[in-house]
Amino acid sequence: MTRLFYFLLISLCCACSSSTNSNQGTAPKPETISTDHSILGEENARKQLNDCLKGKGQPFTWDTLIKTPATAIAIAEPILFDVFGKEQILQEKPYEIYQMEGYWYIAGTLPKSYNKGGAFEIIFSAKDGRIIRLTHYK
Template sequence: MTEFWRTEIKKAVTNKKNQRVVDMIIPDSATAVAVAEPILFKVYGKDEILGEKPYKVDAVDGYWVLTGTLPKGYFGGTFVIIMAAKDGRVIKLTHYK
């Protein structure tokens, strides 16, 4: 089966007429959250990330910047993830202390 998929991948990469051109993989804030959460959950833990809701989500120059928030009176850091809107690449992923 692996050899079949190797062949399919090779065809997909070389056959441009069957490829779809997508202007933007992450077009809106809801999609940005849907893409970011599984990554954040895996790296930092689901409970940790959900504890930083509501998220702050900003579109800046073709990138989505998502950060967590802390309740009033709490000190510490939150996650930051920056993703390219065009192709979904993660440009930055960190959690401040």
């Protein structure tokens, strides 16, 4: 469960930066990073990750990190695209989206005349983005 949370957290970071990063969530190669910025490096990143996994450092203190439907969709879509395919998910627009009891529920929709399968469903925490359901009905 902890690994899933950290996977989601990393996905969240990639999703939030994808609109400004032309590499779509991939880190730039060290040699392509501008030399006018300080780079802490992978060793520091590994230390920070290990400290976090051991419970060291600043605790997560936000009561709700994902506050708007637009942010919820921006977090969910890259994950859905990766798992089920971008074309498939985009065909299921418009999405149903609801925030209930501290969770986001997002589901795809299908044309009323369509009778060959189902749509995706994702439910995740509005507080920290932890996914509690990710499925695609057939």
